[in-house]
Amino acid sequence: MNFTRTMKRNYSKLMFKQLFDSTSFTYTYIIADLNSKSCILIDPVLEKVERDIKLLKEFDLDLKYILDTHVHADHVTGTSKLMETFPNSSWVIGTKNKPNINFQRVQYVKDDDEISVDDIKLKVLETPGHTNGCISFYSDGRVFTGDTILVRACGRTDFQEGNANQLFDSIKNKIYKLPDETLLYPAHDYNGISNSSIKEEKLYNPRIFETQTREKFVEIMNNLNLAKPKLIHVAVPANLIGGIISK
Amino acid sequence: MNFTRTMKRNYSKLMFKQLFDSTSFTYTYIIADLNSKSCILIDPVLEKVERDIKLLKEFDLDLKYILDTHVHADHVTGTSKLMETFPNSSWVIGTKNKPNINFQRVQYVKDDDEISVDDIKLKVLETPGHTNGCISFYSDGRVFTGDTILVRACGRTDFQEGNANQLFDSIKNKIYKLPDETLLYPAHDYNGISNSSIKEEKLYNPRIFETQTREKFVEIMNNLNLAKPKLIHVAVPANLIGGIISK
Numbered sequence: 001m002n003f004t005r006t007m008k009r010n011y012s013k014l015m016f017k018q019l020f021d022s023t024s025f026t027y028t029y030i031i032a033d034l035n036s037k038s039c040i041l042i043d044p045v046l047e048k049v050e051r052d053i054k055l056l057k058e059f060d061l062d063l064k065y066i067l068d069t070h071v072h073a074d075h076v077t078g079t080s081k082l083m084e085t086f087p088n089s090s091w092v093i094g095t096k097n098k099p100n101i102n103f104q105r106v107q108y109v110k111d112d113d114e115i116s117v118d119d120i121k122l123k124v125l126e127t128p129g130h131t132n133g134c135i136s137f138y139s140d141g142r143v144f145t146g147d148t149i150l151v152r153a154c155g156r157t158d159f160q161e162g163n164a165n166q167l168f169d170s171i172k173n174k175i176y177k178l179p180d181e182t183l184l185y186p187a188h189d190y191n192g193i194s195n196s197s198i199k200e201e202k203l204y205n206p207r208i209f210e211t212q213t214r215e216k217f218v219e220i221m222n223n224l225n226l227a228k229p230k231l232i233h234v235a236v237p238a239n240l241i242g243g244i245i246s247k
Numbered sequence: 248m249n250f251t252r253t254m255k256r257n258y259s260k261l262m263f264k265q266l267f268d269s270t271s272f273t274y275t276y277i278i279a280d281l282n283s284k285s286c287i288l289i290d291p292v293l294e295k296v297e298r299d300i301k302l303l304k305e306f307d308l309d310l311k312y313i314l315d316t317h318v319h320a321d322h323v324t325g326t327s328k329l330m331e332t333f334p335n336s337s338w339v340i341g342t343k344n345k346p347n348i349n350f351q352r353v354q355y356v357k358d359d360d361e362i363s364v365d366d367i368k369l370k371v372l373e374t375p376g377h378t379n380g381c382i383s384f385y386s387d388g389r390v391f392t393g394d395t396i397l398v399r400a401c402g403r404t405d406f407q408e409g410n411a412n413q414l415f416d417s418i419k420n421k422i423y424k425l426p427d428e429t430l431l432y433p434a435h436d437y438n439g440i441s442n443s444s445i446k447e448e449k450l451y452n453p454r455i456f457e458t459q460t461r462e463k464f465v466e467i468m469n470n471l472n473l474a475k476p477k478l479i480h481v482a483v484p485a486n487l488i489g490g491i492i493s494k
Contacts, residue, residue, distance in 0.1 A: 017440070017441065017442070018441040019439050019440060019441065020267065020439035020440075020441065021439055022269050022272075022439060025269075028439075048439065051438055051439070051440075055440070058447070058450070058451050191298055192266050192267035192268055192269060192275075192295065192298070193264070193266060193267075193298075193302070194264065194265040194266065194267065194441065195264070195265075200305070203305070204305050
Protein backbone atom coordinates (compact mmCIF):
# COMPACT_ATOMS: atom_id res chain seq x y z
CA MET A 1 0.00 0.00 0.00
CA ASN A 2 1.43 3.40 -0.92
CA PHE A 3 0.94 5.50 2.21
CA THR A 4 3.15 8.39 1.17
CA ARG A 5 1.04 9.41 -1.76
CA THR A 6 -2.17 9.79 0.25
CA MET A 7 -0.44 11.63 3.08
CA LYS A 8 0.27 14.63 0.92
CA ARG A 9 -3.38 15.04 -0.06
CA ASN A 10 -4.54 15.61 3.49
CA TYR A 11 -1.73 17.89 4.51
CA SER A 12 -2.46 21.54 4.10
CA LYS A 13 -1.44 24.73 5.76
CA LEU A 14 -5.15 25.42 6.17
CA MET A 15 -6.52 23.72 9.26
CA PHE A 16 -10.21 22.95 9.49
CA LYS A 17 -11.89 21.83 12.73
CA GLN A 18 -15.51 21.00 13.40
CA LEU A 19 -16.58 21.39 17.03
CA PHE A 20 -19.82 20.37 18.72
CA ASP A 21 -21.90 21.52 21.67
CA SER A 22 -23.91 18.53 22.88
CA THR A 23 -26.34 20.72 24.88
CA SER A 24 -27.68 22.82 21.98
CA PHE A 25 -26.45 20.38 19.28
CA THR A 26 -24.58 23.26 17.61
CA TYR A 27 -21.57 22.94 15.32
CA THR A 28 -18.80 25.53 15.53
CA TYR A 29 -16.03 25.69 12.92
CA ILE A 30 -12.44 26.90 12.95
CA ILE A 31 -10.53 27.64 9.76
CA ALA A 32 -6.89 28.58 10.34
CA ASP A 33 -3.96 29.48 8.12
CA LEU A 34 -1.15 27.70 9.97
CA ASN A 35 1.53 29.67 8.12
CA SER A 36 0.32 33.16 9.00
CA LYS A 37 -1.48 32.01 12.21
CA SER A 38 -4.61 33.95 11.21
CA CYS A 39 -7.93 32.25 11.77
CA ILE A 40 -11.69 32.67 11.64
CA LEU A 41 -14.38 31.01 13.72
CA ILE A 42 -17.98 30.33 12.67
CA ASP A 43 -20.94 30.14 15.09
CA PRO A 44 -19.29 29.91 18.52
CA VAL A 45 -21.39 28.89 21.54
CA LEU A 46 -21.00 30.92 24.76
CA GLU A 47 -20.70 27.85 27.03
CA LYS A 48 -17.93 26.40 24.82
CA VAL A 49 -15.79 29.53 24.49
CA GLU A 50 -13.17 28.34 26.99
CA ARG A 51 -12.64 25.18 24.91
CA ASP A 52 -12.33 27.28 21.76
CA ILE A 53 -9.88 29.75 23.34
CA LYS A 54 -7.72 26.87 24.60
CA LEU A 55 -7.57 25.39 21.09
CA LEU A 56 -6.73 28.73 19.46
CA LYS A 57 -4.00 29.41 22.02
CA GLU A 58 -2.45 25.95 21.58
CA PHE A 59 -1.95 26.77 17.90
CA ASP A 60 -0.92 30.36 18.74
CA LEU A 61 -3.67 31.60 16.43
CA ASP A 62 -4.66 35.21 15.88
CA LEU A 63 -8.46 35.30 15.60
CA LYS A 64 -9.42 37.82 12.94
CA TYR A 65 -13.13 37.26 12.33
CA ILE A 66 -15.97 35.67 14.26
CA LEU A 67 -18.78 34.85 11.85
CA ASP A 68 -22.37 34.32 12.97
CA THR A 69 -24.60 32.82 10.28
CA HIS A 70 -27.60 34.42 12.00
CA VAL A 71 -29.12 35.66 15.25
CA HIS A 72 -29.60 32.27 16.90
CA ALA A 73 -32.69 31.63 19.01
CA ASP A 74 -31.60 28.45 20.80
CA HIS A 75 -28.24 29.41 22.29
CA VAL A 76 -26.16 32.49 23.03
CA THR A 77 -23.25 33.17 20.69
CA GLY A 78 -19.70 33.19 22.09
CA THR A 79 -18.76 36.16 19.90
CA SER A 80 -18.55 38.91 22.50
CA LYS A 81 -16.51 36.75 24.90
CA LEU A 82 -14.09 35.81 22.12
CA MET A 83 -13.71 39.47 21.14
CA GLU A 84 -12.64 40.28 24.70
CA THR A 85 -9.84 37.69 24.48
CA PHE A 86 -8.73 38.42 20.92
CA PRO A 87 -8.30 42.19 20.43
CA ASN A 88 -7.70 41.92 16.67
CA SER A 89 -11.01 40.18 16.02
CA SER A 90 -14.14 41.61 14.42
CA TRP A 91 -17.67 40.28 14.33
CA VAL A 92 -19.14 39.41 10.92
CA ILE A 93 -22.92 39.14 10.57
CA GLY A 94 -25.52 39.68 7.84
CA THR A 95 -26.38 43.27 7.06
CA LYS A 96 -30.06 42.79 7.90
CA ASN A 97 -29.30 42.22 11.60
CA LYS A 98 -28.24 45.77 12.50
CA PRO A 99 -28.89 46.48 16.18
CA ASN A 100 -29.94 49.94 17.42
CA ILE A 101 -26.78 50.47 19.41
CA ASN A 102 -23.31 51.59 18.54
CA PHE A 103 -21.55 48.20 18.64
CA GLN A 104 -17.84 48.39 17.84
CA ARG A 105 -15.75 46.04 15.64
CA VAL A 106 -18.62 44.78 13.49
CA GLN A 107 -18.58 44.12 9.78
CA TYR A 108 -22.03 43.78 8.22
CA VAL A 109 -21.91 41.67 5.06
CA LYS A 110 -24.21 41.15 2.11
CA ASP A 111 -24.53 38.84 -0.90
CA ASP A 112 -21.26 38.22 -2.80
CA ASP A 113 -19.08 39.98 -0.23
CA GLU A 114 -15.75 38.31 0.31
CA ILE A 115 -13.98 37.76 3.60
CA SER A 116 -10.29 37.26 3.10
CA VAL A 117 -7.55 36.65 5.69
CA ASP A 118 -4.25 35.50 4.26
CA ASP A 119 -5.04 32.16 2.59
CA ILE A 120 -8.55 31.88 4.07
CA LYS A 121 -11.15 33.06 1.56
CA LEU A 122 -14.89 33.02 2.14
CA LYS A 123 -17.77 34.23 0.02
CA VAL A 124 -21.04 35.42 1.56
CA LEU A 125 -24.38 34.13 0.31
CA GLU A 126 -27.48 35.87 1.68
CA THR A 127 -29.87 33.02 2.47
CA PRO A 128 -32.96 34.50 4.19
CA GLY A 129 -35.88 32.30 5.21
CA HIS A 130 -35.08 30.75 8.60
CA THR A 131 -34.55 34.32 9.73
CA ASN A 132 -34.54 37.38 7.54
CA GLY A 133 -30.86 38.05 8.24
CA CYS A 134 -29.44 34.55 7.62
CA ILE A 135 -26.23 34.23 5.63
CA SER A 136 -24.17 31.24 4.49
CA PHE A 137 -20.43 31.11 3.77
CA TYR A 138 -18.72 29.29 0.93
CA SER A 139 -15.04 28.42 1.31
CA ASP A 140 -12.74 25.95 -0.37
CA GLY A 141 -15.30 23.32 -1.40
CA ARG A 142 -17.36 23.68 1.77
CA VAL A 143 -20.54 25.65 2.47
CA PHE A 144 -21.45 26.66 6.02
CA THR A 145 -25.23 26.97 5.91
CA GLY A 146 -26.24 27.91 9.45
CA ASP A 147 -29.90 26.86 9.85
CA THR A 148 -30.79 27.50 6.19
CA ILE A 149 -30.38 23.83 5.34
CA LEU A 150 -29.45 21.03 7.74
CA VAL A 151 -28.61 17.39 6.99
CA ARG A 152 -31.94 15.97 5.70
CA ALA A 153 -33.79 18.94 7.22
CA CYS A 154 -33.87 22.74 7.23
CA GLY A 155 -34.37 25.59 9.67
CA ARG A 156 -37.92 26.42 10.83
CA THR A 157 -39.61 29.54 9.47
CA ASP A 158 -42.12 30.50 12.16
CA PHE A 159 -40.34 33.34 14.00
CA GLN A 160 -37.71 36.12 13.54
CA GLU A 161 -39.29 37.13 10.21
CA GLY A 162 -38.96 33.55 8.99
CA ASN A 163 -40.54 32.93 5.60
CA ALA A 164 -40.92 29.55 3.88
CA ASN A 165 -41.11 31.09 0.39
CA GLN A 166 -37.85 32.94 0.98
CA LEU A 167 -36.22 29.80 2.38
CA PHE A 168 -37.27 27.86 -0.73
CA ASP A 169 -35.54 30.48 -2.92
CA SER A 170 -32.42 30.56 -0.74
CA ILE A 171 -31.97 26.79 -0.88
CA LYS A 172 -32.98 26.25 -4.51
CA ASN A 173 -31.39 29.35 -6.04
CA LYS A 174 -28.32 29.80 -3.83
CA ILE A 175 -27.28 26.63 -1.98
CA TYR A 176 -28.34 24.13 -4.66
CA LYS A 177 -26.53 26.16 -7.34
CA LEU A 178 -23.18 25.28 -5.77
CA PRO A 179 -21.38 22.29 -7.31
CA ASP A 180 -22.93 18.95 -6.29
CA GLU A 181 -19.76 17.77 -4.57
CA THR A 182 -19.61 20.80 -2.23
CA LEU A 183 -19.54 19.58 1.36
CA LEU A 184 -22.35 21.02 3.45
CA TYR A 185 -21.62 21.95 7.09
CA PRO A 186 -24.70 23.06 9.02
CA ALA A 187 -25.03 24.91 12.36
CA HIS A 188 -26.82 21.95 13.95
CA ASP A 189 -27.39 18.26 13.67
CA TYR A 190 -29.55 16.27 16.05
CA ASN A 191 -28.67 12.78 14.74
CA GLY A 192 -24.89 12.85 15.01
CA ILE A 193 -24.22 13.30 11.28
CA SER A 194 -21.30 15.66 10.84
CA ASN A 195 -21.83 16.85 7.30
CA SER A 196 -23.50 16.25 3.95
CA SER A 197 -23.09 17.38 0.36
CA ILE A 198 -25.23 19.38 -2.05
CA LYS A 199 -25.87 16.23 -4.06
CA GLU A 200 -27.00 14.27 -1.01
CA GLU A 201 -29.49 16.93 0.04
CA LYS A 202 -30.89 17.31 -3.47
CA LEU A 203 -31.55 13.56 -3.46
CA TYR A 204 -32.57 12.83 0.13
CA ASN A 205 -33.70 15.94 1.99
CA PRO A 206 -37.35 15.13 2.76
CA ARG A 207 -38.32 18.81 2.96
CA ILE A 208 -36.54 20.14 -0.10
CA PHE A 209 -35.16 17.53 -2.47
CA GLU A 210 -34.30 18.42 -6.05
CA THR A 211 -37.79 18.10 -7.58
CA GLN A 212 -39.79 19.39 -4.60
CA THR A 213 -42.32 22.07 -5.56
CA ARG A 214 -42.52 25.42 -3.83
CA GLU A 215 -46.16 24.75 -2.86
CA LYS A 216 -45.37 21.44 -1.15
CA PHE A 217 -42.36 22.90 0.66
CA VAL A 218 -44.35 25.87 1.96
CA GLU A 219 -47.15 23.54 3.09
CA ILE A 220 -44.67 21.33 5.01
CA MET A 221 -42.97 24.32 6.64
CA ASN A 222 -46.23 26.04 7.63
CA ASN A 223 -47.52 22.90 9.35
CA LEU A 224 -44.60 21.88 11.56
CA ASN A 225 -46.36 23.09 14.74
CA LEU A 226 -43.18 23.31 16.80
CA ALA A 227 -42.84 24.69 20.31
CA LYS A 228 -40.76 27.86 20.54
CA PRO A 229 -37.09 27.39 21.59
CA LYS A 230 -36.81 27.66 25.38
CA LEU A 231 -34.00 30.23 25.26
CA ILE A 232 -35.46 32.52 22.58
CA HIS A 233 -36.21 35.45 24.92
CA VAL A 234 -32.66 35.47 26.27
CA ALA A 235 -30.79 34.40 23.13
CA VAL A 236 -32.24 36.71 20.46
CA PRO A 237 -31.67 40.05 22.25
CA ALA A 238 -28.20 38.89 23.39
CA ASN A 239 -27.23 37.61 19.95
CA LEU A 240 -28.20 40.90 18.31
CA ILE A 241 -25.22 42.41 20.15
CA GLY A 242 -22.79 39.53 19.77
CA GLY A 243 -23.86 37.55 22.82
CA ILE A 244 -23.76 40.19 25.53
CA ILE A 245 -26.33 39.21 28.16
CA SER A 246 -27.79 42.22 30.02
CA LYS A 247 -27.69 41.75 33.77
CA MET B 248 -11.47 33.99 -5.94
CA ASN B 249 -10.82 30.81 -7.85
CA PHE B 250 -13.49 28.39 -6.65
CA THR B 251 -12.93 25.76 -9.33
CA ARG B 252 -9.43 24.89 -8.22
CA THR B 253 -10.39 24.13 -4.65
CA MET B 254 -13.50 22.17 -5.63
CA LYS B 255 -11.44 19.44 -7.20
CA ARG B 256 -9.38 18.90 -4.07
CA ASN B 257 -12.39 17.89 -1.99
CA TYR B 258 -14.04 15.73 -4.58
CA SER B 259 -13.19 12.07 -4.34
CA LYS B 260 -14.87 8.82 -5.10
CA LEU B 261 -14.05 7.84 -1.53
CA MET B 262 -16.67 9.15 0.88
CA PHE B 263 -15.77 9.64 4.51
CA LYS B 264 -18.37 10.33 7.19
CA GLN B 265 -17.94 10.86 10.91
CA LEU B 266 -21.01 10.05 13.00
CA PHE B 267 -21.66 10.68 16.69
CA ASP B 268 -23.72 9.13 19.46
CA SER B 269 -24.45 11.85 22.02
CA THR B 270 -25.42 9.32 24.72
CA SER B 271 -22.11 7.42 24.90
CA PHE B 272 -20.11 10.17 23.13
CA THR B 273 -18.91 7.60 20.59
CA TYR B 274 -17.72 8.33 17.06
CA THR B 275 -18.60 5.92 14.26
CA TYR B 276 -16.99 6.18 10.83
CA ILE B 277 -18.07 5.24 7.33
CA ILE B 278 -15.60 4.94 4.46
CA ALA B 279 -17.22 4.18 1.11
CA ASP B 280 -15.98 3.72 -2.43
CA LEU B 281 -18.75 5.50 -4.35
CA ASN B 282 -17.71 3.90 -7.64
CA SER B 283 -17.92 0.27 -6.57
CA LYS B 284 -20.45 0.98 -3.76
CA SER B 285 -18.40 -1.06 -1.30
CA CYS B 286 -18.01 0.34 2.18
CA ILE B 287 -16.67 -0.31 5.65
CA LEU B 288 -17.89 0.96 8.99
CA ILE B 289 -15.83 1.49 12.16
CA ASP B 290 -17.20 1.25 15.72
CA PRO B 291 -20.99 1.28 15.22
CA VAL B 292 -23.26 1.85 18.24
CA LEU B 293 -26.29 -0.43 18.69
CA GLU B 294 -28.74 2.42 19.37
CA LYS B 295 -27.63 4.25 16.21
CA VAL B 296 -27.76 1.33 13.79
CA GLU B 297 -31.05 2.45 12.20
CA ARG B 298 -29.45 5.81 11.35
CA ASP B 299 -26.42 4.04 9.89
CA ILE B 300 -28.52 1.60 7.82
CA LYS B 301 -30.59 4.50 6.43
CA LEU B 302 -27.42 6.30 5.35
CA LEU B 303 -25.90 3.20 3.74
CA LYS B 304 -29.14 2.47 1.88
CA GLU B 305 -29.44 6.05 0.59
CA PHE B 306 -26.08 5.61 -1.08
CA ASP B 307 -26.94 2.05 -2.14
CA LEU B 308 -23.81 0.84 -0.35
CA ASP B 309 -22.73 -2.75 0.08
CA LEU B 310 -21.27 -3.08 3.57
CA LYS B 311 -18.26 -5.39 3.43
CA TYR B 312 -16.55 -5.03 6.80
CA ILE B 313 -17.59 -3.83 10.24
CA LEU B 314 -14.50 -2.96 12.24
CA ASP B 315 -14.45 -2.80 16.02
CA THR B 316 -11.32 -1.21 17.44
CA HIS B 317 -11.90 -3.18 20.67
CA VAL B 318 -14.42 -4.80 22.98
CA HIS B 319 -16.07 -1.63 24.26
CA ALA B 320 -17.12 -1.38 27.90
CA ASP B 321 -19.37 1.68 27.72
CA HIS B 322 -21.79 0.82 24.89
CA VAL B 323 -22.93 -2.18 22.87
CA THR B 324 -21.58 -2.44 19.33
CA GLY B 325 -24.03 -2.36 16.41
CA THR B 326 -22.04 -5.03 14.56
CA SER B 327 -24.39 -7.99 14.91
CA LYS B 328 -27.46 -5.93 13.91
CA LEU B 329 -25.64 -4.57 10.86
CA MET B 330 -24.59 -8.11 9.86
CA GLU B 331 -28.24 -9.15 9.87
CA THR B 332 -29.08 -6.38 7.39
CA PHE B 333 -26.01 -6.69 5.17
CA PRO B 334 -25.42 -10.35 4.27
CA ASN B 335 -22.06 -9.69 2.55
CA SER B 336 -20.54 -8.15 5.66
CA SER B 337 -17.94 -9.62 7.99
CA TRP B 338 -16.83 -8.54 11.43
CA VAL B 339 -13.20 -7.45 11.85
CA ILE B 340 -11.69 -7.41 15.34
CA GLY B 341 -8.26 -7.85 16.92
CA THR B 342 -7.02 -11.42 17.16
CA LYS B 343 -6.67 -11.26 20.95
CA ASN B 344 -10.46 -10.99 21.39
CA LYS B 345 -11.43 -14.54 20.35
CA PRO B 346 -14.62 -15.62 22.05
CA ASN B 347 -15.25 -19.22 23.09
CA ILE B 348 -18.11 -19.72 20.68
CA ASN B 349 -18.30 -20.52 17.02
CA PHE B 350 -19.18 -17.07 15.70
CA GLN B 351 -19.56 -16.93 11.91
CA ARG B 352 -18.30 -14.26 9.49
CA VAL B 353 -15.44 -12.98 11.64
CA GLN B 354 -11.97 -11.97 10.54
CA TYR B 355 -9.42 -11.74 13.35
CA VAL B 356 -6.62 -9.33 12.48
CA LYS B 357 -3.14 -8.69 13.78
CA ASP B 358 -0.34 -6.16 13.38
CA ASP B 359 0.38 -5.15 9.77
CA ASP B 360 -2.61 -6.98 8.31
CA GLU B 361 -4.29 -5.12 5.48
CA ILE B 362 -8.00 -4.78 4.87
CA SER B 363 -8.72 -3.96 1.28
CA VAL B 364 -12.07 -3.42 -0.46
CA ASP B 365 -11.83 -1.92 -3.93
CA ASP B 366 -10.23 1.50 -3.37
CA ILE B 367 -10.54 1.39 0.42
CA LYS B 368 -7.27 0.29 2.01
CA LEU B 369 -6.65 0.00 5.73
CA LYS B 370 -3.66 -1.20 7.70
CA VAL B 371 -4.00 -2.75 11.15
CA LEU B 372 -1.86 -1.58 14.06
CA GLU B 373 -2.07 -3.64 17.24
CA THR B 374 -2.24 -1.05 20.03
CA PRO B 375 -2.81 -2.87 23.32
CA GLY B 376 -3.02 -1.00 26.61
CA HIS B 377 -6.57 0.29 27.04
CA THR B 378 -7.57 -3.35 26.56
CA ASN B 379 -5.27 -6.16 25.59
CA GLY B 380 -7.08 -6.64 22.25
CA CYS B 381 -7.16 -3.01 21.06
CA ILE B 382 -6.30 -2.29 17.43
CA SER B 383 -6.08 0.93 15.40
CA PHE B 384 -6.57 1.37 11.66
CA TYR B 385 -4.55 3.58 9.33
CA SER B 386 -6.14 4.65 6.05
CA ASP B 387 -5.43 7.42 3.58
CA GLY B 388 -3.83 9.95 5.95
CA ARG B 389 -6.15 9.15 8.84
CA VAL B 390 -5.69 6.92 11.87
CA PHE B 391 -8.68 5.50 13.74
CA THR B 392 -7.38 4.97 17.24
CA GLY B 393 -10.34 3.64 19.21
CA ASP B 394 -9.64 4.38 22.88
CA THR B 395 -5.86 4.03 22.54
CA ILE B 396 -5.43 7.79 22.23
CA LEU B 397 -8.19 10.40 22.37
CA VAL B 398 -8.00 14.15 21.68
CA ARG B 399 -5.80 15.44 24.58
CA ALA B 400 -6.46 12.22 26.51
CA CYS B 401 -6.19 8.44 26.23
CA GLY B 402 -8.16 5.35 27.19
CA ARG B 403 -8.08 4.18 30.82
CA THR B 404 -6.04 1.09 31.72
CA ASP B 405 -7.75 -0.28 34.82
CA PHE B 406 -9.85 -3.17 33.44
CA GLN B 407 -10.06 -5.70 30.56
CA GLU B 408 -6.35 -6.49 30.92
CA GLY B 409 -5.53 -2.81 30.56
CA ASN B 410 -1.87 -1.96 31.09
CA ALA B 411 -0.33 1.52 31.26
CA ASN B 412 3.11 0.29 30.20
CA GLN B 413 1.67 -1.38 27.11
CA LEU B 414 -0.39 1.74 26.30
CA PHE B 415 2.76 3.88 26.51
CA ASP B 416 4.46 1.60 23.97
CA SER B 417 1.41 1.53 21.67
CA ILE B 418 1.16 5.31 21.57
CA LYS B 419 4.88 6.12 21.46
CA ASN B 420 6.03 3.29 19.20
CA LYS B 421 3.02 2.85 16.92
CA ILE B 422 0.71 5.88 16.80
CA TYR B 423 3.41 8.56 17.21
CA LYS B 424 5.54 6.92 14.49
CA LEU B 425 2.93 7.86 11.87
CA PRO B 426 3.62 11.11 9.99
CA ASP B 427 2.90 14.22 12.09
CA GLU B 428 0.20 15.45 9.71
CA THR B 429 -1.86 12.22 10.01
CA LEU B 430 -5.37 13.11 11.17
CA LEU B 431 -6.36 11.30 14.33
CA TYR B 432 -9.96 10.09 14.67
CA PRO B 433 -10.76 8.59 18.09
CA ALA B 434 -13.68 6.42 19.24
CA HIS B 435 -14.84 9.08 21.70
CA ASP B 436 -14.66 12.74 22.50
CA TYR B 437 -16.35 14.35 25.47
CA ASN B 438 -15.62 18.00 24.56
CA GLY B 439 -17.08 18.17 21.05
CA ILE B 440 -13.71 18.11 19.24
CA SER B 441 -14.06 15.99 16.11
CA ASN B 442 -10.44 15.10 15.41
CA SER B 443 -6.80 15.91 16.01
CA SER B 444 -3.45 15.15 14.42
CA ILE B 445 -0.37 13.25 15.53
CA LYS B 446 1.53 16.52 15.79
CA GLU B 447 -1.14 18.10 17.99
CA GLU B 448 -1.16 15.19 20.42
CA LYS B 449 2.63 15.05 20.63
CA LEU B 450 2.55 18.73 21.60
CA TYR B 451 -0.57 19.06 23.74
CA ASN B 452 -1.76 15.70 25.08
CA PRO B 453 -1.39 16.20 28.85
CA ARG B 454 -1.03 12.46 29.48
CA ILE B 455 1.41 11.54 26.73
CA PHE B 456 3.04 14.44 24.95
CA GLU B 457 6.23 13.96 22.97
CA THR B 458 8.72 14.20 25.82
CA GLN B 459 6.62 12.49 28.49
CA THR B 460 8.51 9.76 30.35
CA ARG B 461 7.18 6.24 30.76
CA GLU B 462 7.34 6.57 34.56
CA LYS B 463 5.26 9.75 34.66
CA PHE B 464 2.70 8.33 32.22
CA VAL B 465 2.29 5.11 34.24
CA GLU B 466 1.95 7.16 37.43
CA ILE B 467 -0.80 9.32 35.88
CA MET B 468 -2.66 6.31 34.51
CA ASN B 469 -2.47 4.31 37.73
CA ASN B 470 -3.91 7.16 39.77
CA LEU B 471 -6.99 8.18 37.79
CA ASN B 472 -9.36 6.56 40.31
CA LEU B 473 -12.30 6.37 37.92
CA ALA B 474 -15.63 4.68 38.57
CA LYS B 475 -16.30 1.66 36.35
CA PRO B 476 -18.46 2.28 33.24
CA LYS B 477 -22.13 1.69 34.12
CA LEU B 478 -22.72 -0.66 31.21
CA ILE B 479 -19.57 -2.79 31.55
CA HIS B 480 -21.36 -5.97 32.70
CA VAL B 481 -23.74 -5.87 29.74
CA ALA B 482 -21.44 -4.40 27.12
CA VAL B 483 -18.29 -6.54 27.45
CA PRO B 484 -19.95 -9.99 27.15
CA ALA B 485 -22.19 -8.71 24.33
CA ASN B 486 -19.32 -7.06 22.46
CA LEU B 487 -17.24 -10.23 22.57
CA ILE B 488 -19.81 -11.70 20.18
CA GLY B 489 -20.44 -8.62 18.02
CA GLY B 490 -23.12 -7.03 20.16
CA ILE B 491 -25.53 -9.90 20.66
CA ILE B 492 -27.27 -9.35 23.99
CA SER B 493 -28.37 -12.61 25.66
CA LYS B 494 -32.00 -12.46 26.77
